Amino acid sequence: GAVVSQHPSWVICKSGTSVKIECRSLDFQATTMFWYRQFPKQSLMLMATSNEGSKATYEQGVEKDKFLINHASLTLSTLTVTSAHPEDSSFYICSASPWGSYEQYFGPGTRLTVT
Amino acid sequence: QKEVEQDPGPLSVPEGAIVSLNCTYSNSAFQYFMWYRQYSRKGPELLMYTYSSGNKEDGRFTAQVDKSSKYISLFIRDSQPSDSATYLCAMNPGGYNKLIFGAGTRLAVHP
DSSP states (O other): OOOOEESSSSSOOTTTEEEEEEEEEEESOEEEEEEEEETTSSSEEEEEEEETTTTTTEEETOOTTTTTEEEEEEEEEEEOOOOOGGGGGGEEEEHHHHHTTTOOOOOOEEEEEEO | OSSOOOOOEEEEETTTTOEEOOOOOOOOTOOEEEEEEOOHHHHHOEEEEESSEEEEEEEEEEEEEEETTTEEEEEEOOOOOOOOOEEEEEEOTTOOOEEOOOOOEEEEEOO
């Protein structure tokens, strides 16, 4: 149980375009979902926390207009990287917390390359 | 000072060894403690989840929490090459607060 999926697993896009990444909790309802960014050989950096039906809470230094987060249902959250630039190239990982518990289950990650 | 300190390693051990991974923390409000395993280019996988002080065992893995010392450990018995990964400790005070992660320890188990 507690499976989280992400789609796509790998995406290449051109500079200036937008990319949407989906995060789904497959076998549980997630009150809260989180989006992280990870650079090679570094730990996870939390970007934002989203609760179903409300606006996401962004961490300091994360541009909310650039990284749009929508938590449309208890099983789906999306991250849209708008007007992507090469410096946005990174590994993006989502996680979800089941209703009533505090542990987080992570998706497999999405590798974004902006050319 | 970081809220959570974790030695990044790398830690190299022979197959079959007992591995000890540790984190220290400064925030006494932390009550929920987790250990994750992350393989290269993959998302972290939850290994152990404990609440407050005490021990928890699951197969070859044992998690220990000592809140009085603000110190948590993960022990891996009979380590295998497939255990080679980065191990991240994480913790939070509860209430849907964000997880605070350690830097991660890179472990290599060689045959």
